[in-house]
Amino acid sequence: MAELDVQPKRSNPWWLWLLLAIVALAILMFLFKGCNNDNSTTSTTDSTSTTSDTTKTIAATTPDWNSVDFNAAKVVDEDVTDPGIAVSGNDQYTIYTLGENILFDTDANALQGDASAKLKQIVASLNKRFKGAQIGVFGSTDSTGTAGHNKALGAERADAVKNWLISDGGIDANNVTIHSLGESKPVATNATESGREQNRNVSIVAFPNK
Template sequence: MAELDVQPKKKNPIVWIILVLIALALLFFLMRGCNESKTTGLADTTTRDTLAKTVVDWNQVDFNTPDTTYEEVTDTGIVIRSTSKYTIYGIGENILFAKDQSEIQRAADVQLQQIAASLKKRFNGASLAVYGNTDATGTAEHNKKLGASRAEVVKDWLIQNGFSADLITVQSKGESDPVATNATEKGKKLNRSVEIVALAAK
């Protein structure tokens, strides 16, 4: 009986090389996808953090902060109060507006120009909020609307004088936060004011 000389088939090395290359390519794409999702996650987190920092809770402003002075503001009708976080410029509504009106009086332009100059000097590009306050004459609803209307007019004035509309918020406290008694004319006069709050740079 003849002996069969059976030798094992030689494996083609090219097949193995191709398989290894395919495996490496798959591994590369998998790793790249993971890194991109991590980077995207970080970018999303950073964006969320940035947006969170730009959202301002204007209800947290303390209007009983200490008075201060700025050399560029010389008009005694302007009251300035300041903390490390923000500065408040206050001006009587009786200076800005006629009784129960929301059109700025011409004489008030001098005070507003001083405030604008100070804002540009110290808070250029900062977020601003304009608050309207009234006395308790009339209904609370009417006073809320009047405060908002007056604050809106001051906002418009600021925009016309070089401030960005996107950085200005309008708030109305109406009669809800009096600084003096509404039982006297003097107290009512003090309660009628507009306040411009500027956030300090971080």
């Protein structure tokens, strides 16, 4: 009988399997990293887009207080009958102006007792025409004294009116801001007593929501 020459089956070297495992692991890690980068990019893009949209919304709803023209044309408001209240403005905003002598004693920042009746007329007009509008309270002075003192006095008077509007007038505190013009934007000459008196005032500016 012929002898069969049977050779044992050769097995692949162990290191070859190890090399294949390492290559497979490297491929999996590369694919996983690529997926994470895509998600991160999408998340960053979405976040940037949201921030941009929020910024645009805020810019669209915040009035440009620096654009207010306190020499705007006078307008008629049937709810404001007190001659001590001047009403002016345009199609963007309305200005209610009260003289210093109506609201305050000379060089003082506390509201006088009879100021409430006049402020109530303004609030009635605001509630009727500009419910929920952004309200800016501006304090102005004449040029007597230092610019620093006038700036501070204008802010104090504007703040006093703001507090009344919120506590007594029922205006939403989130809708009211104060601005001190001091002596910087006179509506009349400071060379005469009459002009200086006109420059000492507080203006309530209503920007209707668009």
